[in-house]
C-alpha cells in the first residue's frame with residue numbers, strides 16, 4: 494500500500510522521516526508544482542480557499558502516481574477546514590479514484606487515537622520502528638524549524654548576497670533524495686554548519702518584521718511567493734509565528750504536561766475578540782500582532798488565502814491594534830491569480846515605509 498500526503502512548507506521532511514523509519518511506501522508530490530495547483534483548481538469549488546485547492550492537487554498527483562491511501566490532517570472548529578476532508582473525499586470519488594481517505598482531526602486527537610487511524614499503514618510493521626518513527630519525526634520538525642530560523646538570521650545580514658539561499662536550495666534538493674533519519678539529520682546539521690560559516694555584517698541592525706496569519710499560506714514558500722526570502726534579501730529579519738514546531742508544542746506536547754501552560758498569543762488576542770475561537774488561527778493572528786508591537790518589531794505582515802473567514806475577522810481588528818500599539822500592519826491576500834510583480838511592489842513599499850519610520854524614531858502614525 495502506497496500513501497501520499499500534501500505539502501506544507503518544510504513539513505515534508507519530518508513526514509518523510511516518519512515514513513522512511515516505519516518503512517511505509519509513499520508518493521511525495523513535487524515541491525511547488527504549478528501543474529498540481531492547476532489540477533486542484535480545476536476540480537475544486539470556485540470559492541474554496543487556496544489550501545483546499547493545492548492540497549487536492551497534491552492528492553491527485555499522488556493517486557495518479559500509484560498511491561492508494563491518503564492521510565490528511567483536517568480539523569474542526571469554526572472554519573471550513575472541518576469539512577475539507579469529507580468534501581475532498583467526495584471529489585476524488587466523483588473522479589473515480591479508488592483510494593482510502595483517512596482524515597485526522599489533529600486539533601482534538603490524542604496520540605492513541607492518532608495511532609489507531611494509522612493502523613492500516615502500520616499493520617505488520619515493527620512496533621519499535623513505529624515509536625522510533627514518531628520520535629525521529631518530532632525531532633526533525635524542531636531541527637528543520639531551527640535551520641529555517643538560522644537562515645532568517647543570516648539572510649538579512651550576509652555580506653555576499655545569495656549565500657543563504659544557495660545553502661537552503663541545495664538542502665531541499667538533496668533532502669528529497671535522502672533516505673532515513675540518520676542521513677537527513679546529517680544533512681540538516683551540515684546545512685546548519687554551512688549557514689554558521691557565512692560572513693555576516695554584525696553591526697547591521699535590520700528591520701524586524703513579524704509574519705502572522707493563516708498557517709498554510711504563511712508556512713508554505715511556494716504558495717506565499719517566497720515572502721521570507723524576498724524580505725530577507727531586502728535586508729529584513731523575519732520572524733514567522735506559524736512554525737510547525739510551535740503548532741506541535743501547542744497541540745500535543747503542552748497537552749501532555751500535568752500543568753496547563755498559557756497560550757500567550759491566544760490570551761493577548763482576546764483583548765479584541767471576546768470569544769474563545771473564531772476558527773483557524775484568527776485569534777492567534779490578533780495576539781501575535783499585539784505581541785509583535787510589544788516586542789519592538791518594526792511591522793507586521795498578515796498573510797491569508799482569499800475567502801479565509803477567520804483571517805477576515807482578524808483583519809477587522811487591525812486599525813484599532815495599529816492605533817493603540819503604534820505598529821504598521823500590512824495584509825496580503827493570496828490566491829491562484831496573485832501576480833508576483835504587484836505583490837513585490839507592495840512589499841517594497843511597506844519596507845520603505847518601515848525604514849523611514851525608524852529613521853524618524855517610530856513616529857506615531859494615525860491609521861484610518
Ligand code: SF4
Pocket residue numbers: 542543544572573574707709772773774798800801802803804
Ligand atoms: S483557516 Fe482559512 S484558509 Fe485555512 S481552512 Fe480555514 S477558511 Fe480555509
